[in-house]
Amino acid sequence: ETGVTQTPRHLVMGMTNKKSLKCEQHLGHNAMYWYKQSAKKPLELMFVYNFKEQTENNSVPSRFSPECPNSSHLFLHLHTLQPEDSALYLCASSQSNGELFFGEGSRLTVL
């Protein structure tokens, strides 16, 4: 499959659960991103990885933990989330300074 693929597409979890979101890109890009999309708010950048190294952490709470094992894969580990963390989480990839290609998103609901 080509492009940026995110799994799962939908996730419901309790506040004490531990879960992970996965993102995979088959575009040969060197940069990967996590964005959060909440209702009535702009897309919020969470993390940026460039050549597997985290280059930006946009003051994200520690209950969100990213992992980038290689340039093609990006994870977002979730632990003890709050209901206000419910949102659409978008992964994207790009070549440096290039166009961002987005996945379809993982819709997270925290009960």
Added chain:
Amino acid sequence: AQRVTQPEKLLSVFKGAPVELKCNYSYSGSPELFWYVQYSRQRLQLLLRHISRESIKGFTADLNKGETSFHLKKPFAQEEDSAMYYCALRKTGANNLFFGTGTRLTVIP
């Protein structure tokens, strides 16, 4: 700090009418500006970027540094243009984009 403002959350126009989606930004450096679009049930995708200076699907956008604006325009709207449009800014030397809140365009047949 950088900021991208899209003052209209909703915009409706009739088919064949001109359309303009507004975007203003604040950034002290030389930004790169983008328009991204999300059609129903599709992922967010690039529509155009100011450095390309090209027309995509009949849309154009000119970077006006004096007014710090990057408005998206199309002379004759089509029904298939109905979508969510996001303006975005990239700071000098950065990879990531900062997005506005988006404008939902509805083209009425």
